[in-house]
Amino acid sequence: MAVRRLDAPRDVEVPAELLTTDAHDLVARDDVDLVVEVIGGIEPARGLILEALENGASVVTANKALLAEDGPTLYEAAEKAGTDLYYEAAVAGAIPILRPLRDSLVGDHVTKVMGIVNGTTNYILDKMDTYGAGFEEALAEAQELGYAEADPTADVEGFDAAAKAAILASLAFHTRVTASDVYREGITEVTAGDVASAKAMGSVVKLLAIAELDGDDVSARVHPVMIPRTHALATVRGAYNAVFVESASAGDLMFYGQGAGGEPTASAVLGDLVTVARAKVLNTRGFGESAYAARAVRPMGDTVTRYHVSLDVADKAGVLAAVATAFSEHGVSIKAVRQEGRGEDAQLVVVSHEAPDAALAATVQHLREMEYVRDVASVMRVEGAV
Amino acid sequence: MAVRRLDAPRDVEVPAELLTTDAHDLVARDDVDLVVEVIGGIEPARGLILEALENGASVVTANKALLAEDGPTLYEAAEKAGTDLYYEAAVAGAIPILRPLRDSLVGDHVTKVMGIVNGTTNYILDKMDTYGAGFEEALAEAQELGYAEADPTADVEGFDAAAKAAILASLAFHTRVTASDVYREGITEVTAGDVASAKAMGSVVKLLAIAELDGDDVSARVHPVMIPRTHALATVRGAYNAVFVESASAGDLMFYGQGAGGEPTASAVLGDLVTVARAKVLNTRGFGESAYAARAVRPMGDTVTRYHVSLDVADKAGVLAAVATAFSEHGVSIKAVRQEGRGEDAQLVVVSHEAPDAALAATVQHLREMEYVRDVASVMRVEGAV
Numbered sequence: 001m002a003v004r005r006l007d008a009p010r011d012v013e014v015p016a017e018l019l020t021t022d023a024h025d026l027v028a029r030d031d032v033d034l035v036v037e038v039i040g041g042i043e044p045a046r047g048l049i050l051e052a053l054e055n056g057a058s059v060v061t062a063n064k065a066l067l068a069e070d071g072p073t074l075y076e077a078a079e080k081a082g083t084d085l086y087y088e089a090a091v092a093g094a095i096p097i098l099r100p101l102r103d104s105l106v107g108d109h110v111t112k113v114m115g116i117v118n119g120t121t122n123y124i125l126d127k128m129d130t131y132g133a134g135f136e137e138a139l140a141e142a143q144e145l146g147y148a149e150a151d152p153t154a155d156v157e158g159f160d161a162a163a164k165a166a167i168l169a170s171l172a173f174h175t176r177v178t179a180s181d182v183y184r185e186g187i188t189e190v191t192a193g194d195v196a197s198a199k200a201m202g203s204v205v206k207l208l209a210i211a212e213l214d215g216d217d218v219s220a221r222v223h224p225v226m227i228p229r230t231h232a233l234a235t236v237r238g239a240y241n242a243v244f245v246e247s248a249s250a251g252d253l254m255f256y257g258q259g260a261g262g263e264p265t266a267s268a269v270l271g272d273l274v275t276v277a278r279a280k281v282l283n284t285r286g287f288g289e290s291a292y293a294a295r296a297v298r299p300m301g302d303t304v305t306r307y308h309v310s311l312d313v314a315d316k317a318g319v320l321a322a323v324a325t326a327f328s329e330h331g332v333s334i335k336a337v338r339q340e341g342r343g344e345d346a347q348l349v350v351v352s353h354e355a356p357d358a359a360l361a362a363t364v365q366h367l368r369e370m371e372y373v374r375d376v377a378s379v380m381r382v383e384g385a386v
Numbered sequence: 387m388a389v390r391r392l393d394a395p396r397d398v399e400v401p402a403e404l405l406t407t408d409a410h411d412l413v414a415r416d417d418v419d420l421v422v423e424v425i426g427g428i429e430p431a432r433g434l435i436l437e438a439l440e441n442g443a444s445v446v447t448a449n450k451a452l453l454a455e456d457g458p459t460l461y462e463a464a465e466k467a468g469t470d471l472y473y474e475a476a477v478a479g480a481i482p483i484l485r486p487l488r489d490s491l492v493g494d495h496v497t498k499v500m501g502i503v504n505g506t507t508n509y510i511l512d513k514m515d516t517y518g519a520g521f522e523e524a525l526a527e528a529q530e531l532g533y534a535e536a537d538p539t540a541d542v543e544g545f546d547a548a549a550k551a552a553i554l555a556s557l558a559f560h561t562r563v564t565a566s567d568v569y570r571e572g573i574t575e576v577t578a579g580d581v582a583s584a585k586a587m588g589s590v591v592k593l594l595a596i597a598e599l600d601g602d603d604v605s606a607r608v609h610p611v612m613i614p615r616t617h618a619l620a621t622v623r624g625a626y627n628a629v630f631v632e633s634a635s636a637g638d639l640m641f642y643g644q645g646a647g648g649e650p651t652a653s654a655v656l657g658d659l660v661t662v663a664r665a666k667v668l669n670t671r672g673f674g675e676s677a678y679a680a681r682a683v684r685p686m687g688d689t690v691t692r693y694h695v696s697l698d699v700a701d702k703a704g705v706l707a708a709v710a711t712a713f714s715e716h717g718v719s720i721k722a723v724r725q726e727g728r729g730e731d732a733q734l735v736v737v738s739h740e741a742p743d744a745a746l747a748a749t750v751q752h753l754r755e756m757e758y759v760r761d762v763a764s765v766m767r768v769e770g771a772v
């Protein structure tokens with residue numbers, strides 16, 4: 001076992017002769033069949049994993065960042081050496097999602113994957129939903145309870161979820177998607193007003209990692225989404241994770257559980273370890289990369305989405321007509337409108353039909369510039385039947 | 387393809403030369419590598435599957451009844467012939483549950499599995515919960531909409547769920563549990579009052595297939611259960627299925643999706659088919675039976691459960707004391723009591739702590755015979771934190 005410090009305090013007693021600080025020396029040994037990498041980050045993890053694979057060892061890793069940045073390189077090294085590369089712990093902790101996608105659903109046609117794959121942001125949004133808290137307040141509570149780190153950027157800006165979105169998109173659609181292909185918006189701009197607006201619609205705000213097939217292309221994105229409370233993903237509370245899969249024959253599936261933590265990660269790593277060991281004993285291999293489909297990643301502007309827009313407008317005749325015209329000028333058709341007068345002002349809530357994201361964004365920009373529109377109070381993408 | 391009638395109308399056109407009515411002849415052929423059995427029931431399915439396995443073919447089946455009655459015989463035949471036996475479709479349709487239990491969680495320690503594995507009964511109970519309907523009314527609606535069969539016995543009496551409970555218990559605890567080992571109560575006795583009583587507690591009534599480890603023993607049972615609405619299983623509506631797994635390291639996991647129907651079944655069968663074919667190409671085998679633990683199945687009376695009891699009692703001093711004494715005489719301690727006066731009468735709701743089921747049943751019998759107790763309005767087992 002390679003560690004940073006030989007004398008660091010450990011929960012489990014490990015005989016001193018099993019510890020080393022020289023990881024390179026360890027992975028290069030002749031008698032190593034399998035290397036478990038739980039360092040995280042790009043380097044030195046990548047170098048060590050490649051060394052291990054080239055040396056004929058199989059690798060089990062929980063390293064989502066590396067897989068999302070450079071998965072194909074690792075897969076190619078494993079392929080060349082005839083060894084295994086497993087990483088169940090990289091997405092949604094102990095929730096088995098890689099095997100269902102690689103194995104159980106292999107005879108089906110997956111069309112969309114939507115995941116709550118970051119426990120920190122789900123915890124924060126859940127608190128905002130439950131107590132009407134603002135983002136800063138909910139973040140502070142999450143930090144106090146250990147659900148968020150002192151520097152929460154990787155979580156709240158969606159970087160962690162984007163890495164997982166890339167892995168999910170690659171697996172679900174048998175192609176190569178990297179973290180940099182993923183459109184990313186975090187939750188720092190989500191306000192108590194957005195959450196209240198969702199609540200009034202019978203919906204809830206979640207940060208989703210979405211991988212979707214659009215014709216032959218793939219859309220991979222992370223952003224806050226309004227989903228109806230009747231959707232299975234809406235029931236995922238606290239720091240829990242869940243991955244919702246839409247497929248042609250199996251229909252809708254959801255996989256739910258703890259997304260993070262030492263023990264769930266250990267469970268997933270051990271499951272992989274046994275699978276890889278079993279394959280070795282049988283003198284065979286597990287799954288290799290399945291990337292037979294070279295798919296383009298669709299830019300966000302061309303991706304079809306739906307918007308929920310809440311506007312503070314002057315309570316005058318003609319306002320609704322003007323707003324409706326703004327939508328139609330951008331080729332966006334309206335699915336539902338709700339207007340509530342409040343004396344001088346009115347609140348206008350519009351839910352669009354599906355349209356390219358760029359057209360929706362342009363519509364919102366147009367609304368911001370309209371005389372009648374006092375404030376664009378909330379803009380949120382929508383998933384699930386509303 | 388062996389069929390009952392060569393000229394039956396089919397959705398898919400099948401060339402006549404691929405059809406036969408002689409299934410035995412088909413499974414005995416030399417050029418058959420893999421047999422898919424979707425006949426259902428014990429015979430002739432068992433004979434055909436054994437013939438196929440003995441003949442060196444692998445078998446993919448959706449036959450829960452046969453697996454729950456005689457799984458070990460099939461496994462032994464597969465083991466002897468060095469072939470594969472897969473049956474993902476047998477439990478919870480297309481929801482991948484066999485692979486997670488056999489593979490992903492193999493390094494973990496599963497302690498309990500609770501499944502909503504019968505869509506018909508979940509549909510009925512959901513309608514009773516949503517509209518306050520009685521059992522007969524909800525069943526009639528389910529039959530009208532095709533969610534229940536004209537003879538609903540297998541579903542509403544829990545036989546279907548019991549077969550699945552046996553399969554889940556065998557897989558989760560690496561032992562052999564058959565359908566006849568499973569304690570079974572259906573939902574025909576569940577009243578609108580039971581459901582209303584659950585609702586008042588913030589709970590919902592579900593028919594659960596439960597497989598639980600108790601020391602070295604296994605408890606396998608199917609019965610109506612009151613679970614809090616905050617539990618992930620409470621959110622499973624309509625005819626959907628879900629399997630909730632508690633494990634030592636991964637924590638709580640849930641697998642959710644469509645439990646029945648031709649397409650979900652086809653998806654699961656195809657997934658198995660590809661897995662088995664892949665193993666054949668690699669000249670290896672998939673999972674065999676994992677039954678290394680010879681566990682006793684604990685009789686229901688000795689199984690530890692919790693009860694929710696709702697009583698109509700005389701509104702007099704001393705009633706609560708008398709009821710509490712009845713519980714303590716049977717060694718059952720009380721977790722919570724709620725009493726509501728209604729003039730002459732009062733309603734007394736008691737939730738017990740954990741106790742052997744026989745002691746709880748004896749307590750209820752005792753309550754029925756008490757002078758002060760006018761009616762034992764509802765008795766229901768409880769799972770999840772209340």
